[in-house]
Amino acid sequence: MKYRTLALMLAMATTASAEPAVNSLTESDRRSGLDPLFDGDSREHWRNYKKESLSDGWQVINGAITRVAKGAGDIVTKKQYDAFELSLEYQISKAGNSGVMFHVQENSNSPWHTGPEIQVQDNVDGHDPQKAGWLYQLYQPGRDQNGNVIDATRPAGEWNQLYIRINGNDCEVCMNGVRYYHFKLGDKNWEQKVSASKFTKFENFGSSGSGHICLQDHGDKVAYRNIKVREFNEDGSVPQPIDGKLDLSANVAFPNLKWDEWEPVNDAGQLRALRLMELTPARDGSNRLFAASQYGAIWCFENREDVEESHLVLDLREQVKDWKNRGANEQGLLGLALHPEFKRNGHLFVYYSHPTEPKSVVARYTISKDNAHRVDPGSSKIIMEIDQPYQNHNGGVIEFGPDGYLYIALGDGGFRNDPTASGQDLDSLLGSILRIDIDATHDNHAYGIPADNPFVNHKGARPEIYAYGLRNPWRMAFDSQSGRLWVGDVGQELWEEVNVITKGGNYGWSTREGSHPFGNRPTVEGLSDPIEPVFEYDHRIGKSITGGRVYQSDRVGELTGKYLYADYVTGKIWALSYDADSGKATRNEQVIPDSIPVVAFGEDQNGEVFYLTESSRGQCIYRFNKQ
Numbered sequence: 039m040k041y042r043t044l045a046l047m048l049a050m051a052t053t054a055s056a057e058p059a060v061n062s063l064t065e066s067d068r069r070s071g072l073d074p075l076f077d078g079d080s081r082e083h084w085r086n087y088k089k090e091s092l093s094d095g096w097q098v099i100n101g102a103i104t105r106v107a108k109g110a111g112d113i114v115t116k117k118q119y120d121a122f123e124l125s126l127e128y129q130i131s132k133a134g135n136s137g138v139m140f141h142v143q144e145n146s147n148s149p150w151h152t153g154p155e156i157q158v159q160d161n162v163d164g165h166d167p168q169k170a171g172w173l174y175q176l177y178q179p180g181r182d183q184n185g186n187v188i189d190a191t192r193p194a195g196e197w198n199q200l201y202i203r204i205n206g207n208d209c210e211v212c213m214n215g216v217r218y219y220h221f222k223l224g225d226k227n228w229e230q231k232v233s234a235s236k237f238t239k240f241e242n243f244g245s246s247g248s249g250h251i252c253l254q255d256h257g258d259k260v261a262y263r264n265i266k267v268r269e270f271n272e273d274g275s276v277p278q279p280i281d282g283k284l285d286l287s288a289n290v291a292f293p294n295l296k297w298d299e300w301e302p303v304n305d306a307g308q309l310r311a312l313r314l315m316e317l318t319p320a321r322d323g324s325n326r327l328f329a330a331s332q333y334g335a336i337w338c339f340e341n342r343e344d345v346e347e348s349h350l351v352l353d354l355r356e357q358v359k360d361w362k363n364r365g366a367n368e369q370g371l372l373g374l375a376l377h378p379e380f381k382r383n384g385h386l387f388v389y390y391s392h393p394t395e396p397k398s399v400v401a402r403y404t405i406s407k408d409n410a411h412r413v414d415p416g417s418s419k420i421i422m423e424i425d426q427p428y429q430n431h432n433g434g435v436i437e438f439g440p441d442g443y444l445y446i447a448l449g450d451g452g453f454r455n456d457p458t459a460s461g462q463d464l465d466s467l468l469g470s471i472l473r474i475d476i477d478a479t480h481d482n483h484a485y486g487i488p489a490d491n492p493f494v495n496h497k498g499a500r501p502e503i504y505a506y507g508l509r510n511p512w513r514m515a516f517d518s519q520s521g522r523l524w525v526g527d528v529g530q531e532l533w534e535e536v537n538v539i540t541k542g543g544n545y546g547w548s549t550r551e552g553s554h555p556f557g558n559r560p561t562v563e564g565l566s567d568p569i570e571p572v573f574e575y576d577h578r579i580g581k582s583i584t585g586g587r588v589y590q591s592d593r594v595g596e597l598t599g600k601y602l603y604a605d606y607v608t609g610k611i612w613a614l615s616y617d618a619d620s621g622k623a624t625r626n627e628q629v630i631p632d633s634i635p636v637v638a639f640g641e642d643q644n645g646e647v648f649y650l651t652e653s654s655r656g657q658c659i660y661r662f663n664k665q
Contacts (some may be wrong), residue, residue: 060101061263064553066574069279069626070124074102075115075251075265079139086143087112087252099531099603102129103253105136110255112149114142120248121270123203123578127263130170132194133163134258135319137174140204141249143242147250150174151240156202157212160194171200171213175235176228179218183457190216190455192558197263199382199555201532215556216455217531219595223247268578274400276578283628284596284613291343291648291661298337298350302654306513313361314650314658314662316374316435317640322381324410327642329659330374334358334390341642349411352386352403358362365407365429366391368510372434373400377476378442380405386413387421387444387476389434391623398424398432400446421435421476421484431510435585439473440521442490447525449510454530455557456548461507462562464499471511471525471539471545473504492542507545507568508537513585513638518645519599520618526585526603527571530556536603536614538621543569573614573623580605584636589613590645594662602629602639609633611649629662 061078075083078101081092083139095110096103119140130136139153146152155174159166170191172178179188190213192198201212207222222228223244237243253262268276297312304310316330318339330336334354339345354371361370373389384393384405392399404417426432431449439445450456450469460468468636478486493499510528517524533552537545546568550556553570575583586603600613611634615625640659648659 049069061265062268065564065623066279066552066576067266069277069281070268070576070579071277072268073435074261075124075126075267078102078263079492083115083117084113084253085116087142099261102263103265104261104583105253105255105259108257112252114144114149114250114252114253116250118248118250119267121203121205121274122267123201123205123270123566124267125199126265127197127199128158129197129261130158130160131259133160133165134194134260135159135164135166135261136258137252137256138200138202139245139252139254139256140202142252143249145242146240149254151237152246153249153252154237154241154244155254156200158200158254161189161191162193162434170198171211171218172209173219175237177211177219178219178232181215181310182455183453188216188218188455190214190218190557198557199264206273208274209516212531213531213613214558215532215554216549231480238246259325268302270578278610278628279575279579280612280628281625281627283631285665286596286630286662287665288630288632288634288649288660288662289658290341291659292345293657294344294346295339295348295656295659296333296346297656298348299353300331300335300350300656302656307493309654310362311652311654312656312658313637313652314640315370315372315638317638317642317648317650318374318376318658319643320376320380320390321378321643325643326443328376328386329376329640330371330388332361332370332372332637335448336371336374336386336388336413351405351411352388352413354388354448357390357393359393361391368430368432372398373436373446375436375438378438385476387436389446391426391432391434392423396429397428398434398448399446400424400436416653419484422474422565424448426451426468426480427458433508433511435511435514437514437516437523439516439523441488442477443473444476444485445504445514445523446474447511447514448472449508450547456509459548459559460546461509462544462549462565463558463648464493464496464503464506464565467500467502469508470500470503470506471508471514471523472502474502485536490541504541505539505543505545507543507547507550509547509551511585512583514539515585515587515639515641517588517601518590518641519588522588522618524585524588524601526583528582529577532577533574534577534580534605536573536583536585536601536623537569537571538616538629540569542566545569545571546599562608572616572621573603573626579608580610581607582654586639586649587641587647589647591647593644593646594664596664597647597662599630600627602649604634604636604639604649606637609634609635634660 142153368393377385475486
């Protein structure tokens with residue numbers, strides 16, 4: 039990764055948000071039911087182990103509860119917790135040691151006799167071979183793609199974020215947003231590890247099912263802040279981050295539509311569900327919609343509820359990676375966009391994964407002059423090829439902006455933790471939104487570079503980049519009224535995010551996940567501060583965002599002007615209201631009560647937004663309705 043100059047920094051977007059206020063709940067925290075265990079001033083939630091009060095050895099200094107004196111003693115929450123998640127930041131002194139324990143009972147001489155300890159220490163000059171974030175003598179982090187034990191800890195004197203989830207069979211620890219390990223309290227593996235440790239002699243160790251949270255006094259200076267907790271409901275759920283429910287319904291938009299030359303069973307007799315990735319209008323006066331499936335077929339049909347006939351426009355199955363192959367579920371035909379002058383030139387553009395080589399392809403095709411429902415088979419033209427180091431995080435959505443340029447959303451290249459560090463590397467196309475002129479050429483490329491792209495003529499930066507710092511943008515769309523560019527960016531361990539994209543903007547990955555710190559890579563010199571998402575939700579709410587579109591039809595007034603998006607894993611669909619002046623979401627509403635795994639969203643020429651699913655019956659396109 040190269041260092042950047044001040045001139046480059048000044049060329050970038052300046053709308054980055056300030057750091058979140060310390061010891062305060064964020065909007066996403068508030069909506070999702072987190073509670074503060076420390077407000078930066080009062081120590082009311084804490085007392086010493088087996089004591090009624092808190093010793094003076096723990097003082098509030100610069101908004102952190104800090105161990106400052108000998109004999110400060112271990113401290114515990116006044117309240118006991120059973121199933122919960124805890125997020126906090128710690129700052130450890132040089133060579134220092136501390137720890138966070140859970141399910142601590144006060145029926146023994148020391149908290150560690152009953153409460154398992156996640157270590158907090160200086161990994162560089164510390165004296166324990168087990169590092170910060172490890173569950174002492176029990177669990178350690180996994181290994182990266184090179185076989186090295188993962189260490190996401192930042193040095194002594196810097197703030198580290200520790201996330202702990204204790205929920206029976208679903209326990210996890212993350213350090214600075216990087217997953218270290220999963221475990222199940224009380225299962226066979228747990229019992230084996232305990233029996234092989236020094237804790238085996240303590241009958242009540244880790245077995246109470248509830249108890250206090252404890253911050254350890256190990257004799258060294260340590261500070262804690264941003265301490266937040268959330269308890270799980272009996273069924274393991276947490277509050278939904280919504281301001282209300284619209285209670286709309288949904289139905290198949292085109293119930294009689296038959297897909298030309300598509301069969302739900304392949305030649306080997308295997309069920310082959312249809313999975314649509316894009317639905318876009320022709321805008322040529324024909325009232326047609328074009329639909330693209332992930333396996334490589336593109337159809338067109340008339341935008342009428344009673345339509346029955348579709349036409350296979352283009353069949354790319356022989357040229358596209360089969361997304362049903364092992365590990366290829368994020369590959370295939372991922373993007374379709376029609377040229378703004380489609381009526382005149384018949385150009386359509388696709389983004390797909392190459393079937394045998396590790397690369398993505400952007401190509402152009404042209405509708406036949408003799409048949410408006412078929413592509414001229416000899417019209418293929420490769421516009422761009424992008425090397426992909428891994429099979430996942432390929433992004434893939436393409437959209438023409440109101441400026442007539444083609445925008446291409448690329449993920450960071452795949453695997454975990456952005457191993458190629460592409461998210462903050464302007465010398466890599468990966469992890470970026472590209473903006474190219476497909477009606478021009480430059481330097482032997484089949485596309486041109488818009489003169490006002492933010493990194494034109496900046497040494498060490500790719501001029502195609504429009505914005506960067508994205509992990510895996512899963513669907514991108516322009517608001518047909520405002521021209522605003524929306525992206526849903528899929529997170530890794532803890533957060534999913536909705537972004538409004540600005541020219542030159544840095545969206546933080548992989549030093550941030552959403553508005554939260556991630557990993558321990560140093561900040562790249564000269565890059566602008568990350569722009570925070572307009573909305574984010576955590577992984578107890580959902581685990582894979584499907585970015586959507588702004589509803590601009592007046593057919594369902596409750597949705598007009600709102601950004602519709604979903605979570606593929608939990609099947610929730612939401613409508614987000616956005617205030618352009620503040621750059622913040624003002625309201626988030628549940629659209630329908632049903633749980634639907636939405637793959638993508640589509641739109642017609644009237645601003646009607648559809649959601650797209652996978653179906654073995656071919657009924658993949660749904661529209662919203664009033665009850």
